[in-house]
Amino acid sequence: MDLFRYATIRDFTDERVVMCCEELEEAENDIFGLATSFLLVQVARYCITGVLPNAEGEERPFHPHGMTSAFLLIGMGAVCLVLGILLAFVPIGNKKLKHVSETMQNTLGMVFAWAVLVGARMVSREWAPLVQLVGDYATMRRLTIALTLSTCAITVIGALDLISDRLSGRDAKQLARVLQNMINVLSILIGLSWEACFESGVAELAQVSGDPERTTLLLSVGTIMVVVPAWRKHILERVQVLNRKFSERREALQTHGLEEDAEEEDKASPRQETEGSSRPLIQGKTKI
Template identity: 35%
Template sequence: MGSVGLLLIYHIFDIIRERIAHMDDGEKDEYEEKWDEETEEAENDVAGLSMSFLTVQAMRFAISGILPNQEGLEPWGAAISHTPHQCHLLMGCGFIFFLLSMAVLNSERIVETPERLERVIEILNNYLTFGLSWCLFYGVRWRISATHFTHENALLMVAIALFLSAVSFLFIFVLDKVEDNHLFGEDAEIAEGATEKIITGLGILIGFSWEQSFDTAVDVVAEGLRHLAPPTFSKMVMSICLVMIVFPAWRFYILPTEREISEAPGTEMTKGKTNG
């Protein structure tokens, strides 16, 4: 139901964007094309992220018998009591997500995707990649939590984020070297596609782990300041402070770098402009 609802909403907004783009001169210029492209990409990410999260929530409940709350959190007693078998089952589900994503990738190479299904395939790819990352994240979280090395939730989340970051960066470094040196062969498209999927999944996994860590830290700080201000107000102030720190870095460094890369010769965007 969620996926059908999202696709319906996206279709409605797509119609609205098309009408706005053709409202002035009856044509869709380069900037309007870019606006539509970036909006659809964001919508696809939201669909993949939300649906994969709900799916993994259901998997966690099926494996452990404990239903997490809307933020994916479990009661502390339940969070530190998962067995190694449950952890391995959840990470195994992540492996199934990976195999399914490879099947979709290979089918795209073998059979030409109809234009009307391209966006559905893109959302499906996001769904499977995010699903892999969620399963790995919660599987590792269960395993580390079960060691009972700390009873502080914020410290636990930082430890999980550091562990996942270290392991993921190591794997990404090795896989990147393997791909750069064509160790699978010059024409090993399937192996290279699998490598890119794993690297993407690990990158998302790092983001998930630190997002959860920061979210827990904000909750802890807000509760600690309860005697000075309501937690909701403290969270709002901290969010504003984070935006003031992050936005300049994004605007003056990350965005120009991303534009430079996207406009470099050989990129998909440049190829599209050349072909056009």
């Protein structure tokens, strides 16, 4: 990726080149965190249950492991989340080491998301009342998991947001960034749970059709046609507005000689807080 980037990009002062480099770096970090966290959870599942899941994270055929295994996996994810939070408080001056630290925080947060999702799946297969309710219907079981995790995550996100708004003192901004990282992790958990739900639904619809491959392709294209316009209209537009407000606030702080506050604002910029979202603007350059 770096060889291709440096072979094709010449003018690093061009605004579009800067935006391209930022998007490439963010994509590299997200891919690394997502892949590494998934593999770590796969290894943890093998260590806890003695059964190695397939490349999709499924056990086929399914082997019951008991509720203890599920809670051990969730506990491992919680430990990783705590380590990521503690890592955020470690002062690092070197730019490369800071990048490694941020990547590790991202990876540990995704480990928590994967561990909770897989643990919830194991609980849904082991908890007798839920087994009697949904039976062996995989899509219904995953839909129940997605609704439950989304409800819990949104509740916790609301509480963390309220706490973040009421922080004060010298370490308030540092704590606010930690809380924002936790909110990002819970957002990833919601996304993973619904992705698994939609994947199961598409697979079942494709199997009952006469042409599974073509049906899967058509359903995927239809999903993109629904999701992308909504993303551009609501999420992308909001990110642009937040970046513009941030740029105006940072310029105002610099105008009044508050460079330290401006640097703190830069660390807590909307581009950092909307992790996984597109970062469409360059601060102070692009006009909407």
